[in-house]
Amino acid sequence: xxxxxxxxxxxxxxxxxxxxxxxxxxxxxxxxxxxxxxxxxxxxxxxxxxxxxxxxxxxxxxxxxxxxxxxxxxxxxxxxxxxxxxxxxxxxxxxxxxxxxxxxxxxxxxxxxxxxxxxxxxxxxxxxxxxxxxxxxxxxxxxxxxxxxxxxxxxxxxxxxxxxxxxxxxxxxxxxxxxxxxxxxxxxxxxxxxxxxxxxxxxxxxxxxxxxxxxxxxxxxxxxxxxxxxxxxxxxxxxxxxxxxxxxxxxxxx
Amino acid sequence: xxxxxxxxxxxxxxxxxxxxxxxxxxxxxxxxxxxxxxxxxxxxxxxxxxxxxxxxxxxxxxxxxxxxxxxxxxxxxxxxxxxxxxxxxxxxxxxxxxxxxxxxxxxxxxxxxxxxxxxxxxxxxxxxxxxxxxxxxxxxxxxxxxxxxxxxxxxxxxxxxxxxxxxxxxxxxxxxxxxxxxxxxxxxxxxxxxxxxxxxxxxxxxxxxxxxxxxxxxxxxxxxxxxxxxxxxxxxxxxxxxxxxxxxxxxxxxxxxxxxxxxxxxxxxxxxxxxxxxxxxxxxxxxxxxxxxxxxxxxxxxxxxxxxx
Numbered sequence: 357x358x359x360x361x362x363x364x365x366x367x368x369x370x371x372x373x374x375x376x377x378x379x380x381x382x383x384x385x386x387x388x389x390x391x392x393x394x395x396x397x398x399x400x401x402x403x404x405x406x407x408x409x410x411x412x413x414x415x416x417x418x419x420x421x422x423x424x425x426x427x428x429x430x431x432x433x434x435x436x437x438x439x440x441x442x443x444x445x446x447x448x449x450x451x452x453x454x455x456x457x458x459x460x461x462x463x464x465x466x467x468x469x470x471x472x473x474x475x476x477x478x479x480x481x482x483x484x485x486x487x488x489x490x491x492x493x494x495x496x497x498x499x500x501x502x503x504x505x506x507x508x509x510x511x512x513x514x515x516x517x518x519x520x521x522x523x524x525x526x527x528x529x530x531x532x533x534x535x536x537x538x539x540x541x542x543x544x545x546x547x548x549x550x551x552x553x554x555x556x557x558x559x560x561x562x563x564x565x566x567x568x569x570x571x572x573x574x575x576x577x578x579x580x581x582x583x584x585x586x587x588x589x590x591x592x593x594x595x596x597x598x599x600x601x602x603x604x605x606x607x608x609x610x
Numbered sequence: 611x612x613x614x615x616x617x618x619x620x621x622x623x624x625x626x627x628x629x630x631x632x633x634x635x636x637x638x639x640x641x642x643x644x645x646x647x648x649x650x651x652x653x654x655x656x657x658x659x660x661x662x663x664x665x666x667x668x669x670x671x672x673x674x675x676x677x678x679x680x681x682x683x684x685x686x687x688x689x690x691x692x693x694x695x696x697x698x699x700x701x702x703x704x705x706x707x708x709x710x711x712x713x714x715x716x717x718x719x720x721x722x723x724x725x726x727x728x729x730x731x732x733x734x735x736x737x738x739x740x741x742x743x744x745x746x747x748x749x750x751x752x753x754x755x756x757x758x759x760x761x762x763x764x765x766x767x768x769x770x771x772x773x774x775x776x777x778x779x780x781x782x783x784x785x786x787x788x789x790x791x792x793x794x795x796x797x798x799x800x801x802x803x804x805x806x807x808x809x810x811x812x813x814x815x816x817x818x819x820x821x822x823x824x825x826x827x828x829x830x831x832x833x834x835x836x837x838x839x840x841x842x843x844x845x846x847x848x849x850x851x852x853x854x855x856x857x858x859x860x861x862x863x864x865x866x867x868x869x870x871x872x873x874x875x876x877x878x879x880x881x882x883x884x885x886x887x888x889x890x891x892x893x894x895x896x897x898x899x900x901x902x903x904x905x906x907x908x909x910x911x912x913x914x915x916x917x918x919x
Contacts, residue, residue: 395614445901541620579616590845601676604864
């Protein structure tokens with residue numbers, strides 16, 4: 357029933373789009389984040405503007421608008437483990453596997469989410485953290501629900517997930533910007549920044565930008581060779597160690 | 611100055627890394643051990659994922675034991691015949707250690723096994739060494755003259771079959787305990803990210819009766835080869851060796867070891883052994899506390915497998 361309601365809402369939202377008279381134009385300050393040896397994280401900015409739809413340029417857009425931006429990182433498989441006290445010591449005894457979990461998910465909005473639209477619309481568009489679309493392995497006995505919220509909490513503690521309800525700032529009635537902060541241990545891959553435009557609780561436009569986080573220079577060389585040529589990489593490590601050890605012995609020879 | 615570690619995928623201060631490398635190197639030079647048993651826990655406590663810590667420390671131990679082995683080689687303090695047997699069995703042990711490591715990692719019990727093994731291994735070795743060193747110190751205080759080593763004394767091990775003569779160590783001993791010792795150290799070393807020198811040296815002295823002049827040099831050769839093999843095996847099986855991390859540790863470690871070796875000349879053998887035993891016990895207790903004290907958060911999460919788009 358719930359699923360049908362959300363599906364209906366989604367269809368309604370999609371059907372509503374062409375009838376609306378505005379579209380979103382977005383641009384990122386960076387499309388490629390390069391991880392070099394001094395990388396400690398990076399901030400990039402998404403700028404966007406609410407514009408009249410194509411063919412309706414003479415018709416000015418009318419607000420007030422509310423904007424939600426959802427930034428998702430590359431997906432990964434994650435395992436959530438729980439420690440319990442067994443025979444006096446703390447052991448990882450229970451675990452659940454989640455597939456295709458976003459490695460990064462931040463939600464930015466121009467007002468409190470609850471004030472922008474209803475929970476069903478938020479969930480239908482995967483805007484809230486708890487509706488990340490993660491798939492658990494054992495979806496039957498009620499345990500996965502607990503673990504799913506634990507997963508979101510753990511990721512939030514790491515700074516990889518979060519909600520900032522004042523993260524979207526309007527610079528004029530139609531121009532807005534969002535600062536996206538990537539921590540130093542961010543995953544490598546393609547990120548998606550999706551913008552949802554609301555007016556009076558209704559989704560009226562949607563737009564997506566993507567950017568790539570990847571290792572560059574030496575970091576890229578090392579990361580790639582560890583993955584693609586593991587044997588040569590291991591031998592290189594040993595050669596480096598032998599040389600360092602030998603040099604140390606020679607330099608400090610008494 | 612922060613440095614991004616490409617395999618650990620996080621950034622740490624390069625001086626911090628070289629610093630702990632140097633501190634552990636100093637202790638390893640002082641006591642004549644590799645220092646892996648201190649370095650791996652320190653890295654894990656610094657937030658480096660334990661698979662990366664264990665695998666990268668193997669590279670650092672190679673560097674540390676190379677300088678040591680070279681100086682013993684120049685003094686003629688290596689029994690290569692004995693080392694060959696230890697190394698051959700050790701590499702087979704390392705193969706087992708690395709595959710066990712991968713298996714434990716996939717079932718999520720790697721941290722637990724590392725902690726338990728540290729408690730058991732370091733606790734036992736530390737207690738034995740402390741006991742022995744304190745007795746030696748007390749005897750010396752009472753003015754008794756004790757013989758430093760008892761190389762000619764035989765025990766049950768010397769009654770085993772398949773005996774081989776090791777000329778440099780002046781030993782005629784069964785090959786079985788030699789292979790068993792080498793294999794065990796290879797297994798534990800590659801699985802736990804330790805060189806194993808602190809277990810190998812007592813084993814060579816007390817079980818095989820290897821003379822003092824040969825024991826450290828020969829054990830360094832065994833540790834060097836096993837750790838080199840483990841580095842390659844870890845690179846191939848789990849791709850968790852971080853070469854930048856290992857290099858920062860190596861540079862600090864090699865420098866620290868030189869100062870440690872000079873400082874060691876001012877302390878007597880029993881004093882050194884008592885201090886080392888205390889250090890080993892402290893690490894064991896730290897791990898035991900971590901197992902028993904309730905964790906701040908009973909939940910944990912980690913990524914595994916290949917990342918999707």
